[in-house]
Amino acid sequence: MNELQKRLETYKRLGLKLTPQRLAILEYLENTREHPSAEDIYNALKDRFPSMSFATVYNTLEVLIEKGLVKELSIDSSKKRFDPFLHSHHHFICKQCGKIFDVERNFDILIPEELKEFEVSDFQVVFSGLCPTCKKK
Amino acid sequence: MNELQKRLETYKRLGLKLTPQRLAILEYLENTREHPSAEDIYNALKDRFPSMSFATVYNTLEVLIEKGLVKELSIDSSKKRFDPFLHSHHHFICKQCGKIFDVERNFDILIPEELKEFEVSDFQVVFSGLCPTCKKK
C-alpha cells in the first residue's frame, strides 16, 4: 500500500470526505518537520491549487485536529503552528529565527504534588535559545 | 519602604520615566497571579484611567519585557499573556477555561543530547488538563 492509499484509508476510516485540497494538506503536513503555520501551508499549496482559500486550510486543520491527526502548538506567540507528529515529543524554539525543532527524548516528569487537585492529561517541555545556525552568527 | 516606593525605585534604577499609567500597570501585574492578557490589564485600569489606550498598555509591556521585569508567555495560542513572576517556575493551563496556574516545583531536566549543537538558555514545562473547578463539572 503506497502513501496515497494510506492517506485515503486514514480519511475514510475517520469518516472524512476526500477532497484534493484535504489530501494535499495532509500530504504536506506528513512530509514536513517545519511545524508550519496556516499561511505556510497555504503558500506551499497555492501553486497546485491556485484557487484555494485560507478558509479551506483553516477548516481542514480544524477537522484534522478534531480527529486527532494534527496537533496545534502554542509555542510561537505570534501565530499558531501545526504538528502532524503524534508520537510523544517535545520542542525547541529558536529565539532568533523562530524555527521549531523536535526533541524526541522522553522526560520522566512526575506530576507535582501541587497539581494533585488537577486532572493532568499532558505535559510539554519547550526549550528555547539559539539554533545551530543562529548560534554561529 | 512600602510597595509604592519599591516600584518607584525599580523604575528609577532602570532609567524609566515615571508615569501614573506605568506605575498602575506594574502595580496591577504585581498583585495578580492571573497571567493577564493586554486586554485584562486595560480593563482592570480603565476605571482609574478612563483615557488610557491600548497603545500605552502594549508600549509599557514592551518596555517592561525589555527591562526584564515581565515575561511574555506563549502558552495560550489565542493571545499573549504576561507574567511578572521572575523566579523560575512552570505552568498549568486548563483546557476548559483557559486559566493558567503557576507550578513552582523545579524539574531536573538535563539538556538532551540531540540539542548539543544548540545554545539552550531556558526551558519551560507546561502541563495541561482540567483545573479543579472544571474537573468537578
Added chain:
DNA sequence: TGACAAAATAGAAAGTGTTTTTATATTTAA
C-alpha cells in the same frame, strides 16, 4: 520655579492572523 528636550500618552488607523458567512460546487450514500 520655569523652560527645555526627551520621552510617553491618547486616539485612531492600519496590520496580522483567524473565524464566520454565503452562495456555489462537489462528494457520498442510497
Added chain:
DNA sequence: TTAAATATAAAAACACTTTCTATTTTGTCA
C-alpha cells in the same frame, strides 16, 4: 442517478497587536 450532506472560494467580520502623529508629561538644569 439523484438527493442530502458536506466542502469550497471569496469576502467580510473579528480579535489582537502594532504603528503613527499630535499633544502632553516627565526629568533636568539653569
